[in-house]
Amino acid sequence: MIFLILESFRSALHSIRANALRSFLTSLGIIIGVASIITVVSLVQGLQASIDQQFESLGSNSLIIQPDFNQQEYEGRDVYLSEDDLLAIRKRVVGLDSVTPQVFLSAAQGLTYRGNRSSVDVRGVEPDLFVLDDTFADRGRELIAADLIGRSRVMVIGDKVRRDLKLPNDPVGEFVQFGLDWFKIVGLLEIKGNFLGQDLDNVAYIPFTTANSITPTHANPFMIFLAKADPDELDWVRQQIRQVLRKEHKIQPGKPDDFKIESSEQIQQSIAQVTGIITVVFGGIVGISLLVGGIGIMNIMLVSVTERTREIGICKALGATRADIMLQFLIEAVVLCLLGGLIGLAAGFGLGKVIANMIPNFTPAVVPLWAVFLALGFSTGVGVLFGLLPAAKAARLDPIESLRYE
Structure with a gap:
């Protein structure tokens, strides 16, 4: 055969x-x-x-908390997360390793430098974000705690922003204008490339407290929190965060949440x-x-x-x-x-x-x-x-x- x-x-x-x-x-x-x-x-x-x-950089123990943008208005009010929500989570949630905010300021203002313009979204963040997001400076430094305390007018930018503004290869020490404010560049981030059609180098970070002093948080609904906890306690931490935010937002029993809490694994799946x-x-x-x-x-x-x-x-x-x-x-x-x-x-x-x-x-x-x-x-x-x-x-x-x- x-x-x-x-x-x-x-x-x-x-x-x-x-x-x-x-x-x-x-x-x-x-x-x-x-x-x-x-x-x-x-x-x-x-x-x-x-x-x-x-998503590997976020890890399996990460939670992403953001407003539910499917509900532009909720019970007659705007949907957003605030600094009060952040403080309440930090104070009342047990088992939380860390939580850091990220607020997106309007790109309509853009950044300018000697007549050159970049339409990048400027983000107000805390120093922990750079560790959570596995983002580090190639030149200069990342944001530090002193920048938050002093509400410093400092900025860390990505390489695409540097190219758009025609800044020097080492832009540390240069000043760029955002709206009516001037910011000193203290760091240039490592090149990260493209992800899902989004240029990861088209970013500009300023201290979270500085962002709030420029524009109140309630005027910036596009705020998210990144939280980390023990993987075994992630569901318990999620339940606590939900209870805290429902109480902060005065949501009545039986009413849907006006926010979303998703793990990095859920988004990845x-x-x-x-x-x-x-x-x-x-x-x-x-x-x-x-x-x-x-x-x-x-x-x-x-x-x-x-x-x-x-x-x-x-x-x-x-x-x-x-x-x-x-x-x-x-x-x-x-x-x-x-x-x-x-x-x-x-x-x-x-x-x-x-x-x-x-x-x-x-x-x-x-x-x-x-x-x-x-x-x-x-x-x-x-x-x-x-x-x-x-x-x-x-x-x-x-x-x-x-x-x-x-």
């Missing part, structure tokens, strides 16, 4: 080589289908890998679910070309059966059984699909790399092992499915009539 299978493979490869151009055109649908699937999967999985890497759906949908769409390719292979194999009728008759006259003939043609169809799958796999991987490199700041394409096995498995399945009919037709041929066939 093993000899028969090996001989069938040899015969299939010989037949494909003898009709190389026809074999290539026949398997073109398989090649395009597999290449398309691998391209889509490599780009989406590359993006997912980048997302996972970004939500994004992973979205990318998974995208992979399945696009994979299903381009997978149609695999079915089209399978139909093309079935047609060519039926033609091949007709062309090799006398050969089939000779094989049967020499003792070949119907199962032997069927196995030979079935293996030929599978080999043809499998070769198309291998070519498509290489083409899809290369195409994914090229597209990822062409998009500015896009993450490198990644082809997971499961996608390779899925593509090759699907190709083999198509060969079996659409090779059965031609193989069965060849096996049913009458040996006498086959030998008479011209």
